[in-house]
Amino acid sequence: MGNLGDIHKARERIQPFIHQTPILHSSQLSKRCQNNIFLKAEHLQKTGSFKIRGAANKVMQEVAKGTTYVTAASSGNHGQAVAYVAQTLGIPSTIVVPEDANVSKVKAIQSYHGNIVACGLTSAERIPKAKELAIEKQGVYIPPYDDPLIIFGQGTVGLEIIEQVKDADIVVVPVGGGGLIAGILTAIKETNPSIQVIGVEPEAANDTYLSLKNGHITQISPTSTIADGLRTSQPGDLTFPILQNYLDDLVLVSEEEIKQALLFVMERMKQLIEPSSATTVAACLSEKLQVLNKRIVCVISGGNVDVHTIEPMLAGL
Structure with a gap:
């Protein structure tokens, strides 16, 4: 690998x-x-x-290949990191969060200009939605670890x-x-x-x-x-x-x-x-x-x- x-x-x-x-x-x-x-x-x-490290490495590489939009599925640290890197690089991001997401975490993502979409309560519901949004807008889904x-x-x-x-x-x-x-x-x-x-x-x-x-x-x-x-x-x-x-x-x-x-x-x-x-x-x-x-x-x-x-x-x- x-x-x-x-x-x-x-x-x-x-x-x-x-x-x-x-x-x-x-x-x-x-x-x-x-x-x-x-x-x-x-x-x-x-x-x-620490999530900013992986998010920066992934998003920077994708932007270098021409990506102009990214998504992630996260109620917390990964979502904040992806939104921050996207904002810094000047591209929009959408973070799919659970419907019961902590208000303070949602506000943190929004402070980095991440667009919030609420979907379900589990990652099994959030991830397909984030991937779907990426496809719709010809963007890239940024996974949290794998x-x-x-x-x-x-x-x-x-x-x-x-x-x-x-x-x-x-x-x-x-x-x-x-x-x-x-x-x-x-x-x-x-x-x-x-x-x-x-x-x-x-x-x-x-x-x-x-x-x-x-x-x-x-x-x-x-x-x-x-x-x-x-x-x-x-x-x-x-x-x-x-x-x-x-x-x-x-x-x-x-x-x-x-x-x-x-x-x-x-x-x-x-x-x-x-x-x-x-x-x-x-x-x-x-x-x-x-x-x-x-x-x-x-x-x-x-x-x-x-x-x-x-x-x-x-x-x-």
Whole structure:
């Protein structure tokens, strides 16, 4: 499908669109985890998540081929990223969102001049609609993760981690459809295979865990988890073989563990992150990695959380 060279090319291409996000460190978090913990702060990225990397790489390539209109199916970070890149390149975009989409996320997409179309409640309803709209207007549908250019763009996170955290032992990455971890795996394992890469999924959305266990892509029923960005029904056709080839381990975290991690990062580090991001910290705090005295980088994938939902989200802790 591609290799490290494609990720380096993507990095050069998307540089005008992204920030090289900082590495954060917490002595309190490190002490609690009995490891030296670093956070790769993609919640401070443009549009609030890593998604801008893949979206920029894909949309730029399509525009270079003559595309004048793009669509996406997303209620959140991917939709914002596609709308932002399209606006920056001067072409229109339509983002198909669920009928119950969060108002703050819809407003964010609209702030980047993305046209909103509401359709159904599931991705199975949204995606065909987005593809249909692309065909109608002779545009291009931009998938959220299962596309080589998307994967190469997300892989630039891995290149930055290698440069920013010298002698890292382990990189921990949240897993949804697999675009982010597939890109990071390619970047890291083809540069320094001694660095371990460990994926994290919510217990309630364990499609990749089951797929790896079964040795083939395994679909799960629609599920509910606080980590809404990781709520996929199955890993991607392109991303899954990369995980099979390179992934060192995948661990599961509970809803309670995700909430505790989210609260810790907000209270002790003063960082507003998404529950999906907090899964990597949860894996460390809950000792799921079963290691001591290692240099561990937790990828914080995004920070687009509705502030009005934080209190009810953490109720009972």
